[in-house]
Amino acid sequence: MVVRQRALIEKHARAAYLGDLDVTWVRYPSGEAMNNALRFGLLDFASGGVPPLLKIWDETRGDFGVRGVAPLAAVPMYLNVNKPQLKSLKDLGEKGVIAVPSKEISSQAITLQMAAARIYGRRAYDHLDGLMVTMSHPDAMRALLAGSVTGHFGSPPYQYEELEAPQIHTLLNPTRSWAGRRP
Numbered sequence: 001m002v003v004r005q006r007a008l009i010e011k012h013a014r015a016a017y018l019g020d021l022d023v024t025w026v027r028y029p030s031g032e033a034m035n036n037a038l039r040f041g042l043l044d045f046a047s048g049g050v051p052p053l054l055k056i057w058d059e060t061r062g063d064f065g066v067r068g069v070a071p072l073a074a075v076p077m078y079l080n081v082n083k084p085q086l087k088s089l090k091d092l093g094e095k096g097v098i099a100v101p102s103k104e105i106s107s108q109a110i111t112l113q114m115a116a117a118r119i120y121g122r123r124a125y126d127h128l129d130g131l132m133v134t135m136s137h138p139d140a141m142r143a144l145l146a147g148s149v150t151g152h153f154g155s156p157p158y159q160y161e162e163l164e165a166p167q168i169h170t171l172l173n174p175t176r177s178w179a180g181r182r183p
Contacts, residue, residue: 029136032102051105078159079172081151096150099140108153
C-alpha cells in the first residue's frame with residue numbers, strides 16, 4: 001500500500017532512467033491466481049502470502065527466477081462455522097465443507113493440515129483435505145452465511161464480519177489453540 005500511495009515504482013523507474021512507467025494495480029482472489037499471472041507474464045510484481053511465494057519460487061528455480069521478500073504480515077486466521085453442534089474438527093465428519101483461498105498453497109489449507117496431523121496423527125495430515133473447497137474470502141463469507149458451506153477458514157476483515165452473525169462461531173483459532181476448542 002505504501003508503494004502504491006507514494007508511487008515508489010514510478011519514482012524509482014524515473015531515477016533509473018527508465019522513463020515514466022504506466023503502473024496498473026490489479027486484485028487477484030488468491031496466491032495461486034497471482035502465481036499463474038506471474039507465469040504467463042501478466043504481472044511483474046505480486047503481493048501475497050508466504051506459501052504461494054515458496055511454491056512459485058520452488059517451481060521456477062533455474063528458469064524463471066521468481067524472488068520474494070516475506071512475510072507481509074502476521075494476522076490471525078479463524079475457522080468459522082455455521083453449525084452450533086460443531087465443537088471440534090473431529091465433529092466435521094465427512095459432510096463438512098470448508099472454504100479456503102486455495103486447497104494447495106494457502107496458509108489456511110496448510111494450517112488445517114497441521115491441525116489434522118495433531119488430531120489424527122502425522123501421517124493423516126491430509127485427513128480433512130477432502131472437505132476443502134477453493135473460494136475467495138468474499139465468496140466464502142457469503143457462502144458461510146447462506147449455509148452453502150459449513151466453514152470458512154478466513155482472514156480479517158471477513159472472519160470478524162462473519163462472527164457478527166448469531167449462527168457463526170469459531171471452531172479453530174490456531175494462535176490460541178490447536179485442539180479445536182473454541183477461543
